[in-house]
Amino acid sequence: MIKRILLITLCLIPLAAFADPATQRGKSNRPGPPFKRPTSRPADDPQEFNSALGFLEKMSPNRFNAYQSLDEDRKGIFRERIIAFYRVNQWVNREDNDELRKLREKLIKAEDDVFAIRWEILAAGGPRKASDQDRLRLRNAVAEMVKVQLDERAVRLERFKKYVKQEEEQIAGIKANPDQYIDDRYRDELEGRGMGLFDHPRRHDGSPGGPGGPGPNNPPGQGNPDKPPRRDPKP
Numbered sequence: 001m002i003k004r005i006l007l008i009t010l011c012l013i014p015l016a017a018f019a020d021p022a023t024q025r026g027k028s029n030r031p032g033p034p035f036k037r038p039t040s041r042p043a044d045d046p047q048e049f050n051s052a053l054g055f056l057e058k059m060s061p062n063r064f065n066a067y068q069s070l071d072e073d074r075k076g077i078f079r080e081r082i083i084a085f086y087r088v089n090q091w092v093n094r095e096d097n098d099e100l101r102k103l104r105e106k107l108i109k110a111e112d113d114v115f116a117i118r119w120e121i122l123a124a125g126g127p128r129k130a131s132d133q134d135r136l137r138l139r140n141a142v143a144e145m146v147k148v149q150l151d152e153r154a155v156r157l158e159r160f161k162k163y164v165k166q167e168e169e170q171i172a173g174i175k176a177n178p179d180q181y182i183d184d185r186y187r188d189e190l191e192g193r194g195m196g197l198f199d200h201p202r203r204h205d206g207s208p209g210g211p212g213g214p215g216p217n218n219p220p221g222q223g224n225p226d227k228p229p230r231r232d233p234k235p
Contacts, residue, residue, distance in 0.1 A: 052086030059108045062116040103152040110145040117141050
């Protein structure tokens with residue numbers, strides 16, 4: 001029984017890195033979407049945890065089954081990690097044809113396939129006792145996972161390039177006519193439509209904060225995982 005618990009625990013350790021591609025020697029292969037440790041235990045919210053568990057069952061059934069096989073004490077170790085996985089990846093539930101969403105969903109499945117094979121290898125005695133066939137299965141699964149990782153990174157990179165180009169064009173436009181930009185910002189601030197936390201929404205006239213602008217109405221990265229993070233608002 002003790003051996004089984006240890007085995008399951010070893011297999012479930014990667015839950016902490018669910019949101020990112022596989023890591024080697026503790027170093028991430030690429031920057032992923034970081035998440036801060038909540039100030040309170042996320043597992044204290046039963047409704048959110050149940051949603052996270054349902055999400056895990058749907059998106060990563062092999063890791064879900066491994067978690068379910070643990071006793072209650074052991075399950076407690078991984079509750080926060082499951083919540084974190086859910087918070088970072090729940091956007092894939094959107095019903096659209098976005099390429100990045102499809103790739104993220106495909107990547108989670110590829111990671112789960114790798115987990116399943118590694119689970120079998122550990123259950124059979126670990127890497128030293130792994131058959132050549134099992135090693136080949138694992139390597140092929142890892143190869144597929146890496147392929148999807150690269151596809152996802154390529155899409156993200158193209159979107160970042162597009163964002164950078166838009167920013168460069170906006171900066172060039174402001175520098176070409178700074179007085180107009182200052183007048184627009186002055187008018188916004190005067191009417192309480194600035195970029196502050198408690199200001200009213202900005203105008204939708206194409207100026208900063210309107211369509212295509214970086215203000216609160218259109219913050220880069222807000223609600224969209226493929227864009228850079230928004231600027232820090234003023235107090």
